[in-house]
Amino acid sequence: MSLCHPEKGNVSCGACCGLFNLKLTTKEYTNLLLERTNEFKKTVDFSIRHSFPIYRKDRETKEGSIPKKDEMTYNCPFLGYVDETKHRIGCMIHPIFTGDPKSQNFSFYGTSICQAYDCKTKEGALADLWEDLFVEIAKDSIEFSFLSADHIFTYAVEKFFAHSLLNTETMFHLNRLELMELFRIRLETSASKNFTSFEINYDIFLTLESVERYLSSELGSEWNQWKLEWEKKNPNRGEVSGSFDK
Ligand code: SF4
Ligand code: SF4
Incomplete structure (x- = not known):
């Protein structure tokens, strides 16, 4: 499977x-x-x-x-x-x-x-962890497909945590509820996108600023709201921009 x-x-x-x-x-x-x-x-x-x-x-x-x-x-x-x-x-x-x-x-x-054919998320190193998380979030196969095919967004989230010096254990376990909330916000606009999983990612998100720019453009004000809540749980994480690459 x-x-x-x-x-x-x-x-x-x-x-x-x-x-x-x-x-x-x-x-x-x-x-x-x-x-x-x-x-x-x-x-x-x-x-x-x-x-x-x-x-x-x-x-x-x-x-x-x-x-x-x-x-x-x-x-x-x-x-x-x-x-x-x-x-x-x-x-x-x-x-x-x-x-x-x-x-x-x-x-x-x-x-x-x-x-x-294998999409980017499926062939990525964290595929099993994403699979578990998406199964937990999705209420049906349509939502699961939206989540699984959205590899640029998923990669951006990985980079957001990496640039914040948080490892995958923290990302998928300690911050699991926040992560689920972020993808639920994403699902609100997924239907308007044409996710095929073939989309090309032109930005490799070298800095925290570039990741945040992307997430803000995709989620609008909901991103700011999410980040505010997330920072309460993870204070001072925005200060390590660009110092860590996965
Ligand atoms: S549904 Fe169509 S495109 Fe998809 S695997 Fe089957 S034959 Fe190929
Ligand atoms: S887009 Fe979905 S069906 Fe296609 S390879 Fe990725 S996970 Fe599998």
Whole structure:
């Protein structure tokens, strides 16, 4: 199991399959995934190969009228619910379901890309700790996907703690409630973003000031509010800017 499909909880991620490129509300994402899953179960027969492209074409036509955030980003209709209770999202044509190692070749990206891709947070050194935290915060797989795919924000938070000379033990344990609050604030605006996890981070946050500039631009006044509370718990932490790099 991994950040994509955590062992714990009842959530999973599907952000890199392009879901959030569609301009929908959180509720509408859930409805769309349910609609895809029901249609997939009714129309796709793993032993009939042409049922895969027929499903894909049909969904692409139906979803063609949904406005996109970026016309160049593809949203794969094979992303749906993959468990009986319809809580976990994932690839409905993954080889573990179809028994065919190449079944993802029916998709736009193809097997080699689908199986080789790992996002920045998943391949990062703190992946397991982020996974645990995001499972705890997310109320469903949509929220979990928002959190998991948001690698620039996550990296900025890591750097904020590193520049404040606080180690990962402090960050994920002693400051856990504050960390959870920060990501809950982030979730309030996540739906308006097009998180694919492919976003390029142009800022490596060499100083505390650069991290704070980024967090302030992303969270607005809520960042100042959060920082005020955080400083009460961690006095004088702003004085070590730039002296430590992870
Ligand atoms: S965005 Fe990352 S965590 Fe989410 S499904 Fe893709 S690789 Fe996995
Ligand atoms: S076929 Fe690839 S892009 Fe489509 S849902 Fe599966 S893993 Fe994602």
